[in-house]
Amino acid sequence: MATTSQIMVIGSINTDLVVNTGKLPSPGETVLGDKFYVNQGGKGANQAVAAARLGANVSMVGCVGSDDFGKQAVAGLTAENVDCAHIARVKSVSTGVALISVDRAGINQITVSPGANNYTRRETIDQAFNDIPQEPTVLLQLEIPVDSVQYAVQLGRARNCRVILDPAPAQKLSGSLYKNVSLITPNASEAAALTGVPVTDVSEARKAANKLQKLGCENIILTLGEAGALVQSNGTCTLIKAPKVVAHDTTAAGDCFNGALATALTEGAELIEAVKFACHAAAMSVTKQGAQSSMPKRGEIACSIEPSGFNEASDCTQHVF
Numbered sequence: 001m002a003t004t005s006q007i008m009v010i011g012s013i014n015t016d017l018v019v020n021t022g023k024l025p026s027p028g029e030t031v032l033g034d035k036f037y038v039n040q041g042g043k044g045a046n047q048a049v050a051a052a053r054l055g056a057n058v059s060m061v062g063c064v065g066s067d068d069f070g071k072q073a074v075a076g077l078t079a080e081n082v083d084c085a086h087i088a089r090v091k092s093v094s095t096g097v098a099l100i101s102v103d104r105a106g107i108n109q110i111t112v113s114p115g116a117n118n119y120t121r122r123e124t125i126d127q128a129f130n131d132i133p134q135e136p137t138v139l140l141q142l143e144i145p146v147d148s149v150q151y152a153v154q155l156g157r158a159r160n161c162r163v164i165l166d167p168a169p170a171q172k173l174s175g176s177l178y179k180n181v182s183l184i185t186p187n188a189s190e191a192a193a194l195t196g197v198p199v200t201d202v203s204e205a206r207k208a209a210n211k212l213q214k215l216g217c218e219n220i221i222l223t224l225g226e227a228g229a230l231v232q233s234n235g236t237c238t239l240i241k242a243p244k245v246v247a248h249d250t251t252a253a254g255d256c257f258n259g260a261l262a263t264a265l266t267e268g269a270e271l272i273e274a275v276k277f278a279c280h281a282a283a284m285s286v287t288k289q290g291a292q293s294s295m296p297k298r299g300e301i302a303c304s305i306e307p308s309g310f311n312e313a314s315d316c317t318q319h320v321f
Contacts (some may be wrong), residue, residue, distance in 0.1 A: 006050050008161075009259075010125060010152050011044020012117040012143030013077075013087065014096035015069040018251070024103050033101070039129040040076040041098050042117070042293040043141040043168060046252045049292040050259025051079045051139075054281065054301075056266060058084040059136070061128040062144065063116040069095035070116065074293065083187065086128040090116040092283075096143070106247035106286060112169075117215045120144040125152050129159065137162045137266045139258060142169055153180045163300045164263060166258045170194055179216035183233075185258055186212075187223045192316040205230045206237055206239050221275055223257055223282075225250075229275050238272060243302070245287050252291035257282040259295070277301070 019033035030267060040049075048060045058081050064070030066089050073095060074084050077123035092240040094115040102108045138156040140149050140163070149165070156163040158179040165181045167173065170193035178184070186208075188199040195215075197208040198224070209220045209232035228242040264274035280301050288294035 001223070006136055007048075007139060007262050008056045008061060008128060008132055009044050009048040009060045009118045009139045010050070010120070010128070010144070010149075011047070011139070012058070012096055012112075012114070012120075012142045013045040013062045013070075013073050014042030014112065014115075014141055014143075015073060015119070016041035016100050016251075018096045018100045018102060018106075018290070019249050020102050022104055024101055024107065024109050032241035035227045037119045037290065038073075039290045039293060040073055041100075041252065042073075042096055043078060043143050043166065043252075043255050044139075045073065045082075046255035046291050047139055047141070047166070047259040047262070048077065048082045050252075050256045050281070050285075050295040051263045052080050052082050053297045054260055054263045054294045055298050056259075056263040057083075059086060059132060060126065061086040061120070061124060062123065063071060063088045063090050063119045063125070064090050064125065065095040065116045066092045066119050068094055069097070079291070086121070086124065086131065088124050090119045093119065093178075100251060102249050102251060102289075106249050108249070109251050110251070114143060122148065122151050125155065129155055135159060135161050137164065137262045139164045141165070141258075142171055146171060146173070149179050150157070153177055157181075164258065164262055164265075166254065167194060168254065175216060178212070181217065183219035183221060184212060184217050185221045185223060185254075185261070187225070187254055191222050192308045202230065202239060206232070219271065221261070223254060225253075229257075231272060231275050233271055240272070240275050240279055241284045245283045247286040249294065250286050252294060253282045253286050256285035256292070256295055260301075281313050 016039040096115040170190040191208040195211040261278040284296040
């Protein structure tokens, strides 16, 4: 059945098993935790919920197992008004699971078991593109097989879609993939892994962005946590400041950023305004616990996406983070 989704998220759907702890363990160390939560997660599903809560019409494309976690994940997405028609159920395979520890400063450690996410293949992606005849914004991550990501990027490009790649978790990518995405959104550690440039300040971030541009990326948004985001586009570099907040849990902040970015761009915002809107949404998300549960609604974001609402861009030659 054809839909009119503005945003098509192709990616992972997980169940997050979360423990709060006073400190994160060092290698070989055991620490005692505090509260335990079972939350809906996965980078793809998180981004879908982020966009849907901000008012976008969203389709989720991916796979879950035939277990209870899979049923709960689909039910959760449906409750968030995400179209789940293109989520396949894979028999005898577990739904993806993420083991997450969060310390008192809101810093997290995450280990992911992909499970059914590894079955997100060409057939599922083809069906989704066939059923969504418009030119949606396509949002991708790297928690499904990279071959499937590559295929979706090529298909999206051929159909004149805007294709956004969040390269997380970072891994080796082909030159053709860099050249076919509309924009790429690594964080500091992912940019360092992709380029070999250690990103420790804005000057190094700009070097990494330049290298990504040389690899073929049309537009680069390098997210820098509380320092904001560096935007490299058409040879111009702009640093967007993030609003100051007290962080309680940084889990899925990057997913919130990407969902908000895709929403703003789909609504017609220019790149810089879209990034500013995304920075505000991500900042709001870290003030709450959880992944999908932390995604803000439109009315919670102080920043509009009207061009007149922004005056925070600055030159990239300053700032250390």
